[in-house]
Amino acid sequence: MTGLSTPSLRRKILGTLLGGAVVLSAVAFCIIELGFRIALSQARQGILQTAARDASRLRPSLAPGTIVPTLGEIQWRMLGPSGETLAQSEGFRSKFPLTGWPALDAPFEVDEGAHWLRAHLPLDPPETGSIQLVMDLQAQRFVATRNTGLRLFMVAFTLLAAYGLGELIVRQSIRPLGRLAIQAALIRPKDLGRKIPVETFPRELGDLVASMNIGMERLQEAFQRLENLGTDLAHELRSPIQNLRSELEGLLLRPKDARGLQDALGSCLEELDRLGMMIEQMLFLARCEEPSSELRLGPLQASDLLRGIADYFEVSAESVQVELGVEASDDLAIMADRALIQRALSNLVSNALRHTPAGGRITLAATTTSKGEVNLEVRDTGEGIPAEMIQALGSRFTRVEHSRSRSHGGTGLGLAIVKGIMHLHGGDLELESRMGSGTTARLRFPPDPTGRTRRRSSGAHPILSPKEP
Amino acid sequence: MRILVIEDEAKAAKQLKAGLELAHFQVELAADGTAGHRLASSGAYDALVVDVMLPGLSGLQMVEKLRAEDIDTPVLFLSAKGTLEDRLKGLKSGGDDYIVKPYAFPEVLARLQAILRRVRPGSPLPPKxxxxxxxxxxxxxxxxxxxxxxxxxxxxxxxxxxxxxxxxxxxxxxxxxxxxxxxxxxxxxxxxxxxxxxxxxxxxxxxxxxxxxxxxxxxxxxxxxx
Missing domain, CATH: 1.10.10.10 (Winged helix-like DNA-binding domain superfamily/Winged helix DNA-binding domain)
Structure with a gap:
């Protein structure tokens, strides 16, 4: 949990807690100190006022110039109505001259250095004179000091308690993280399906655990797909290799005439082509994972594109007695890579031809949605695809096994490639099918924000077009 | 017509030579970029068939060098690398066409002839x-x-x-x-x-x-x- 660059969670929480405690204590200390000081000064003023009242009562019995005793720590002097000294405590005169006293309407004053609290108060009744009092604060200091020590001790205790309590809280709340770390460390590629039990964690961590579980589920799916892909690929490679082997063995074991020899070698080449095509397609699919790679977008007229493909498959369709038609108005256009879309459409039409019985019909159509998306559709009146197969069909090496499907040299990657191509274009492939009445494969293109597709298409694809083994 | 095939893989070179000779080309072989460059810089060939990955000078470097020396013999690249980027690199370095392995020999022949036709447009179709x-x-x-x-x-x-x-x-x-x-x-x-x-x-x-x-x-x- 400790790292060199980032402080540990425990230290962070504890630090915050202690910092908070220090700030709070300091504020509390200041407030208490201020309150205490106010209370103290009010109490002192009260004492002086009481002393003044008490002294007022002595007034009639005092002869001028009397020396009176001090009142505890308070020294005092009584003045007559005209300011003459009536009485004073011992040594008062030498320390405090007659002048320089606060006025009667602001009677209290503390000297610089806080040695004395002086008061100048009227007698009772006021016209009989006034009284000057001095309290020796130095003598009282120990009271305040003792209190300050106590207060400091309390603050320190609070801090210590906050630290202890904080440590306890942090330990308690961090403990599930430790458990989670152990659980996470146990994750292995082989048991990604094992879930970390959410309910054993506090709710805040539960969210994290749930997210981890979802992430692991996705990983597991991807892992599974990859594993299946590897196995499938190996199986798919096996059959052309087997055919090659048998053919070559046959050549060695059984003598053949020139024609037979040529046929056998041709068949070997076909199998090699199948292998080569599979490699090309796998590489192509890998490149499709990365959108933006290798797209040569241009505005293409949908009807043009569809007619080109229909043209190509016309005789194939005729030879299996399937009608092939195009339904597209000339003003629909898409932003797309011509060669790639031709490849996608060709795959779809090949599939449709394979699964449409004689007398059926295949329609190539361009349609728009209300949102302005352009779709290219290949509709057939074939056997249809079972609903449970549709989801799986875009994956690699998935084929619909039909009793009627003609044998073919396909690699099982056709639809995956269509999907990959649409992925590159930011669109997707949608399959709709009803058993017995046909299938619609729909290439969905996102609406073109630039509006450039309204123009007519131009330009062939000079580089991305060569070669099919 | 004289063709220089620059291919380091002996078996592939032999097959290309045999096939091209069957189509009535005169064929010479070079097994690496340096030797290929030495031969080709004479300018004595009608076309070059060049493997992209060669020991010594790579095919791309070799062709770039030839073009820098004003040798404009048409070049057909052969390569196992087939992404668009690879093709573009080949064409940019001065190649005239690019074929990805595994290739079918008739395709090599067809493309080679197309290149030669492009360079010498003076051979129109016969009237009959x-x-x-x-x-x-x-x-x-x-x-x-x-x-x-x-x-x-x-x-x-x-x-x-x-x-x-x-x-x-x-x-x-x-x-x-x-x-x-x-x-x-x-x-x-x-x-x-x-x-x-x-x-x-x-x-x-x-x-x-x-x-x-x-x-x-x-x-x-x-x-x-x-």
Whole structure:
């Protein structure tokens, strides 16, 4: 949990807690100190006022110039109505001259250095004179000091308690993280399906655990797909290799005439082509994972594109007695890579031809949605695809096994490639099918924000077009 | 015509040499970029067939160097690397075309001839091509057998013309797809076979001598086989 660059969670929480405690204590200390000081000064003023009242009562019995005793720590002097000294405590005169006293309407004053609290108060009744009092604060200091020590001790205790309590809280709340770390460390590629039990964690961590579980589920799916892909690929490679082997063995074991020899070698080449095509397609699919790679977008007229493909498959369709038609108005256009879309459409039409019985019909159509998306559709009146197969069909090496499907040299990657191509274009492939009445494969293109597709298409694809083994 | 094949893999080089010689080219071999460059800088060849990955000087570097020396012999690149980027690199370095391995030899031949035609446009189609009892007059878009006109649909005619332009040479199906329909070579080539069957039904079936032949796994050829 400790790292060199980032402080540990425990230290962070504890630090915050202690910092908070220090700030709070300091504020509390200041407030208490201020309150205490106010209370103290009010109490002192009260004492002086009481002393003044008490002294007022002595007034009639005092002869001028009397020396009176001090009142505890308070020294005092009584003045007559005209300011003459009536009485004073011992040594008062030498320390405090007659002048320089606060006025009667602001009677209290503390000297610089806080040695004395002086008061100048009227007698009772006021016209009989006034009284000057001095309290020796130095003598009282120990009271305040003792209190300050106590207060400091309390603050320190609070801090210590906050630290202890904080440590306890942090330990308690961090403990599930430790458990989670152990659980996470146990994750292995082989048991990604094992879930970390959410309910054993506090709710805040539960969210994290749930997210981890979802992430692991996705990983597991991807892992599974990859594993299946590897196995499938190996199986798919096996059959052309087997055919090659048998053919070559046959050549060695059984003598053949020139024609037979040529046929056998041709068949070997076909199998090699199948292998080569599979490699090309796998590489192509890998490149499709990365959108933006290798797209040569241009505005293409949908009807043009569809007619080109229909043209190509016309005789194939005729030879299996399937009608092939195009339904597209000339003003629909898409932003797309011509060669790639031709490849996608060709795959779809090949599939449709394979699964449409004689007398059926295949329609190539361009349609728009209300949102302005352009779709290219290949509709057939074939056997249809079972609903449970549709989801799986875009994956690699998935084929619909039909009793009627003609044998073919396909690699099982056709639809995956269509999907990959649409992925590159930011669109997707949608399959709709009803058993017995046909299938619609729909290439969905996102609406073109630039509006450039309204123009007519131009330009062939000079580089991305060569070669099919 | 003299062709220099620069390919470090001995087996592939031998096959290319044999195939090209069969098509009446004079062929010389070089096994690495440095030797290839030495030979090619003489400018004595009509075309170069260059593997991109070569020991010593790579194919791309070699061609760049040649172009810098003003040797503009046309170059056909062969490479196992087939992404668009690789192709573009090849063409940018001064190559004229680019074929990805594994290739079909007839395709190499077809592309090589296309390059040579591009460089020497002075070889127009002859006014008349004759193969056994078949006569093709390109100007009149007319094909006759035993003096009798063969009626073809436009696509069938394009296919026949492509085969006749390359009499005796195997035309790969991908070339047919590109030339006759103008589509990418990645479309399902099975439709080509159907078209070939159609053509054969009109061009060959009524006559005793068969001229259009399908070579399994290689392509289509029109020739007089005795």
């Amino acid at each position: 091509v004759e193969v056994a009892d078949l006569t093709w007059e390109p100007d009149k878009r007319r094909i006759t057998r035993l003096g009798k006109r063969v009626d073809l649909t436009p696509k069938e005619y394009l296919l026949a013309a492509l085969l006749l332009e390359n009499v005796g040479q195997v035309v790969p199906r991908s070339t047919v797809v590109e030339t006759v329909w103008g589509l990418t070579a990645h479309v399902d080539p099975n439709a080509v076979d159907v078209q070939v069957r159609r053509l054969r039904a009109k061009l060959d079936d009524p006559y005793e001598k068969k001229l259009v032949h399908t070579l399994r796994g290689v392509g289509i050829v029109l020739e007089d086989r005795d």
